[in-house]
Amino acid sequence: MKNVFDILSERGFIEQVTHEEELREQLGKESTTFYIGFDATADSLHVGHFVQIMVMSHMQKAGHRPIALIGGGTTMVGDPSGKTDMRKMLTIEEIQANGEAFKKQFSKFLDFSEGKALMVNNADWLLNLEYIPFLREIGVHFTVNRMLSAEAFKSRMDRGLSFIEFNYMIMQAYDFLQLHRRVDCKLQMGGNDQWSNIIAGVDLCRRVDSATVYGMTFKLLTTSEGIKMGKTESGAIWLDPEKTSPYDFYQYWRNVNDADVKNCLSLLTFLPMEEVNKLGGLEGSEINKAKEILAFEVTRLVHGEEEAKKAEVAAKLLFGDFSGDADVPxxxxxxxxxxxxxxxxxxxxxxxxxxxxxxxxxxxxxxxxxxxxxxxxxxxxxxxxxxxxxxxxxxxxxxxxxxxxxxx
RNA sequence: GGAGGGAUUUCCGAGUGGUUAAAGGGGGCAGACUGUAAAUCUGUUGGCGAACGCCUUCGAAGGUUCAAAUCCUUCUCCCUCCA
CATH class of the missing domain: 3.10.290.10 (RNA-binding S4 domain)
Structure with a gap:
């Protein structure tokens, strides 16, 4: 069986890895528990999260054990990584409700039966931390100098970074340590904007428990022009059909730029790479075929076969010459x-x-x-x-x- | 705590008494072109109204004035420097 590291690499997910050779070996050798954190900042997951879910899914298929970590605790603090402004503070009630919504959505994408995947909430260990003991146990391992040099804070150095946000990195590092101790989690993955936070966790595990753990980040889903994908004028593309209808969801992918088709196929579908390459190589109006497949496949994964078909039929009726009853909003x-x-x-x-x-x-x-x-x-x-x-x-x-x- | 700078329409940003619903750009929407693409070009972009117009908007509240985004007072928030 193919090493999942190679699969991820071939499909273009990987951006940075802490110990490339060792990690590859680890993933080829035994079932490995890994985690990705999701902060509960909205009442639904969106397309950006979907990339991470795809990775978890690839990993699970390869026999590894994913942990979906819901950031009930970290969301209370707010991740400053890559953001120019401080996030609006959410109330604890909002965060809990959002976390619940995430939980439901994850269940659709990963197999949680028989402990094949875990779902945890870092509120469980973060919310009741005591300040002084925490500083003495964990805080000593961080130097401010080093933290300040993190790329994630760069954009905030001129605009101001509040102390609460500055602590986010430590919280996330602590998560990794906890998961390592609790369920032998050896790998943290995340979007590339999480790199600073991830290596902070890797370092912390090594310093405190002398443990070797790994980190890996993925490319953020961007257009060929480097603009974040999954956003439209009316906001994010959500996975919740109530927030983004399957038809609109389908249309979003049906309309991606030519230049982005291949990347999307490879990151957001399970189509074999030969096919991805073939479809991505189509030129001129031919590439519309690839877009149809992309839209159908992604919609199918997110909303199920039936909804995907409905969306496809509706699109064909409306944009083709057929007439009939289309299932549109x-x-x-x-x-x-x-x-x-x-x-x-x-x-x-x-x-x-x-x-x-x-x-x-x-x-x-x-x-x-x-x-x-x-x-x-x-x-x-x-x-x-x-x-x-x-x-x-x-x-x-x-x-x-x-x-x-x-x-x- | 002290000194200074700032807050403008969806965003950035111009505007220091009337000609300002407020330049310019971004973004959005529509049209043309096309492949339900991109790029480009054109129009448009506070609300009501066919229109004259009326109403609401320039951090908040008061005030000066025939007239204020523009002047004065107080307040709130942000930033920079000093302690």
């Missing part, structure tokens, strides 16, 4: 609300396709609104029963935002 309208007819702008407002009437007017004046594929020319156009076929009407905003209105 929709809203309902009662015949009472419709009455004798409803003006187009009010209808747009009801569907939340626009945020103000002025925006709607502008949109129509610029030719960006279509009803049943007919461009709307008149901002006063009245929508009546006649516009509904089979009790439904399709609104299109711009080139690719569709919304169905169902008459009830």
């Amino acid at each position: 929709s809203s309902e309208l009662s015949s009472k609300e419709l009455g004798e007819g409803l003006d187009i702008i009010s209808l747009l407002q009801k569907t939340q396709l626009i945020s103000s009437r002025g925006e709607g007017r502008r949109l129509i004046q610029q030719g960006g609104i279509y009803i049943n594929d007919q461009r709307v020319e008149d901002i006063y156009q009245n929508i009546t029963l006649e516009d509904f076929a089979d009790n439904s009407l399709m609104i299109r905003k711009g080139k690719k935002i569709y919304h169905k209105v169902i008459l009830i």
